[in-house]
Amino acid sequence: MSLHVVVGSGPVGSGTASLLASRGERVRVVSRSGGGPDHPNVERVAASATDAGRLSALAEGAVALYNCVNPAYHQWLTDWPPIASALLTAAERSGAVYVMTGSLYGYGEVDGPMTAATPLAATHPKLKLKADMWRAALAAHEAGRIRATEVRGSDYIEANSIFTFGLGKPLLAGRKAWSPAPLDVPHSWTSIADVVAALTTAATDERAWGRAWAVPTEPPLTVRELATRFTAVAGVAAPKLGRIPTPALRAIGLFSPMVKELRTTAYQFARPFVLDSGETTEVFGLKPRPIDDSLREAVRSLA
Numbered sequence: 001m002s003l004h005v006v007v008g009s010g011p012v013g014s015g016t017a018s019l020l021a022s023r024g025e026r027v028r029v030v031s032r033s034g035g036g037p038d039h040p041n042v043e044r045v046a047a048s049a050t051d052a053g054r055l056s057a058l059a060e061g062a063v064a065l066y067n068c069v070n071p072a073y074h075q076w077l078t079d080w081p082p083i084a085s086a087l088l089t090a091a092e093r094s095g096a097v098y099v100m101t102g103s104l105y106g107y108g109e110v111d112g113p114m115t116a117a118t119p120l121a122a123t124h125p126k127l128k129l130k131a132d133m134w135r136a137a138l139a140a141h142e143a144g145r146i147r148a149t150e151v152r153g154s155d156y157i158e159a160n161s162i163f164t165f166g167l168g169k170p171l172l173a174g175r176k177a178w179s180p181a182p183l184d185v186p187h188s189w190t191s192i193a194d195v196v197a198a199l200t201t202a203a204t205d206e207r208a209w210g211r212a213w214a215v216p217t218e219p220p221l222t223v224r225e226l227a228t229r230f231t232a233v234a235g236v237a238a239p240k241l242g243r244i245p246t247p248a249l250r251a252i253g254l255f256s257p258m259v260k261e262l263r264t265t266a267y268q269f270a271r272p273f274v275l276d277s278g279e280t281t282e283v284f285g286l287k288p289r290p291i292d293d294s295l296r297e298a299v300r301s302l303a
């Protein structure tokens with residue numbers, strides 16, 4: 001039974017801890033709240049992800065240290081730097097493999113499908129921040145100070161998703177739902193279950209270290225197609241959809257920091273935004289979860 005330290009107790013962190021615990025591994029979940037799954041193999045610890053000394057002590061003897069932290073998007077520029085620094089320090093001091101939950105923000109605007117090899121070309125400070133976090137970890141890896149890897153997924157389906165942020169409950173109630181994004185542009189949607197599978201695989205497979213990997217992800221769907229599948233698996237009426245006008249979004253953003261920040265990532269829905277995860281499937285044999293299974297979980301979470 002090896003020790004795995006998971007920092008963050010949100011959907012990805014808790015999912016990672018649950019999967020590892022079900023395999024008989026010993027798991028320590030670290031979060032500000034001390035939360036995490038209730039399992040005999042899971043130890044829950046309340047600690048700050050910015051405390052390098054505390055994280056280093058908690059990661060002592062661990063085979064892997066997972067960065068599953070998820071600061072509020074509008075606070076990234078202040079919250080991420082000290083967290084990223086503390087986690088790098090803990091990985092170096094403990095010798096644990098550093099496994100990062102990544103995203104597609106670091107690529108910036110792209111033409112064509114994204115793979116793990118697509119250049120990290122984002123220039124907006126918030127988007128570049130995510131790329132810089134990986135660059136720092138990779139530099140430490142190449143210098144022999146740590147062993148690091150990152151797995152990158154697109155927008156989630158089950159939680160922290162377009163359904164939990166406005167679409168889900170109206171659709172389930174048969175009411176018209178209003179999307180902040182265009183309805184008919186292809187977009188990749190990643191299952192949290194696949195993020196978890198990729199993280200736990202990359203942690204213990206040496207082939208994964210020293211580079212990033214795309215999370216196995218189903219072929220892209222437009223918002224309209226995704227909503228149609230959502231209502232179908234829920235057994236409710238076909239979706240009635242509208243798009244929130246841009247002036248209305250700007251007005252809402254005056255009162256909602258999260259909505260205000262949507263302007264930064266609007267490019268992801270303005271044209272096809274597609275993740276190609278074929279290499280991950282080829283190398284590790286990981287296949288994406290059927291999207292209807294993920295949608296059923298999204299329905300259950302909103303019921």
